[in-house]
Amino acid sequence: MRASCESEIEHIADLFAIEGQFESAVGIETGLINSTWLVTYHSQSGEAVRYILQRINESVFGQPQEVMRNVAAVTRHINQKVLRVKRDASGQTLNLYPGRTGYSHVEGPQGGIWRCYNFIEGCRTYDVVENTRQAYQAGLAFGAFQDLVSDLPATQLSEVIPDFHHTPKRYQQLQNAVAADECGLVSEVRDELARIETMSGEMDRIVSLEEQGELPIRVTHNDTKINNVLFDVDSDEAVCVIDLDTVMPGLSLYDIGDLIRTSVNPAAEDEPDLSQVQVRMPIFEALIEGYLQSAGKGLSPLEIQLIPFSGKLLAVELGIRFLTDYLSKDSYFRVTHPQQNLFRARTQLKLAEELANAEQQMNACIQKLIY
Ligand code: GN1
Ligand code: MG
Numbered sequence: 001m002r003a004s005c006e007s008e009i010e011h012i013a014d015l016f017a018i019e020g021q022f023e024s025a026v027g028i029e030t031g032l033i034n035s036t037w038l039v040t041y042h043s044q045s046g047e048a049v050r051y052i053l054q055r056i057n058e059s060v061f062g063q064p065q066e067v068m069r070n071v072a073a074v075t076r077h078i079n080q081k082v083l084r085v086k087r088d089a090s091g092q093t094l095n096l097y098p099g100r101t102g103y104s105h106v107e108g109p110q111g112g113i114w115r116c117y118n119f120i121e122g123c124r125t126y127d128v129v130e131n132t133r134q135a136y137q138a139g140l141a142f143g144a145f146q147d148l149v150s151d152l153p154a155t156q157l158s159e160v161i162p163d164f165h166h167t168p169k170r171y172q173q174l175q176n177a178v179a180a181d182e183c184g185l186v187s188e189v190r191d192e193l194a195r196i197e198t199m200s201g202e203m204d205r206i207v208s209l210e211e212q213g214e215l216p217i218r219v220t221h222n223d224t225k226i227n228n229v230l231f232d233v234d235s236d237e238a239v240c241v242i243d244l245d246t247v248m249p250g251l252s253l254y255d256i257g258d259l260i261r262t263s264v265n266p267a268a269e270d271e272p273d274l275s276q277v278q279v280r281m282p283i284f285e286a287l288i289e290g291y292l293q294s295a296g297k298g299l300s301p302l303e304i305q306l307i308p309f310s311g312k313l314l315a316v317e318l319g320i321r322f323l324t325d326y327l328s329k330d331s332y333f334r335v336t337h338p339q340q341n342l343f344r345a346r347t348q349l350k351l352a353e354e355l356a357n358a359e360q361q362m363n364a365c366i367q368k369l370i371y
Helices: 006-013 064-085 132-148 167-180 186-202 205-211 252-263 281-298 301-305 307-327 340-357 359-370
Strands: 021-028 035-042 048-055 113-118 218-220 229-232 238-241 248-250
Touching: 006 021, 006 035, 006 048, 021 048, 064 113, 064 132, 132 229, 132 238, 132 252, 132 281, 167 186, 167 205, 167 307, 186 307, 186 340, 205 307, 218 252, 248 252, 252 281, 252 307, 252 340, 281 359, 301 307, 301 359, 307 340, 307 359, 340 359
Parallel strands: none
Antiparallel strands: 021 035, 035 048, 048 113, 218 248, 229 238
């Protein structure tokens, strides 16, 4: 799906209401789903200004216009609120540059829905949290996001990927992939399947509570990977969260769960050496401290109580999703080698087991933080 040549990107970039002359475009490979380009323009005053140009992956997001409607609503809402306290929000929050036709996206000449964001300068991301300060900042950033959108009615947003975090349905999809065994790989993953089976009893805990009306539906981010937080390169403070494609009605627990999943573990998401997959309790504590600091007042006691469980659930859920993709020709997540989705699945299952072992400690930590 990646648009390959710079001239094509230049043509698409020029469809947006960007001032100045196109200078260059460089592909960015970090996300597993969309195609992303860093585009530089020379403004009339001679200054180089950078933008993020992205093509939405339409096999993942079946209704890209709905994605853009959600993203536009959320960025507008956040910017209005941030502008109330700061004179200029443009450098520190995501903004959409509309197309010259006035829409928040444009259609590429070869199809596809493209959008353009400001590039927030002076920032970096981390794939692995290095210290408790970064963990605290990441918790603070996602908590602040939740707080900023807490008064945006969830009913105004579309569910762009239905049942995105419905773990039992994800498990059903894995079972379907096992039954189909498209690539003849099932015999190779018996151990992983058995480990998932032992964890299956708890998979419906959160969806059941949601169905019983015990957990509030909120506007949530749904892709709270640690590398979706921008950190200021000088101060190492979190600036804002990015990657808003999956912002939709959801549960706070999926956001904090995915943040736990991607922060406590010092190993890469596809680390083949499973002995490196661990739960770093000081990182957990700092992360939750930051999150509760900015989002805590809006959370119910049940949401807070289930935080440790949410990390384990998200690790199993991602283990299931990566394994499903491994058995289904790697058709969803971008891979750079044939076993990458299997490595990713194994890492997540090991992490889920480590998180299960640490559950009591995590519960004690939550108790300490709320009293
Ligand atoms: C995908 O591409 P990226 O990093 O934004 C995926 C997430 C997974 C993540 C795992 C829309 O996110 O759900 O947690 O990979 N996004 C989608 O690394 O499926
Ligand atoms: Mg994403």
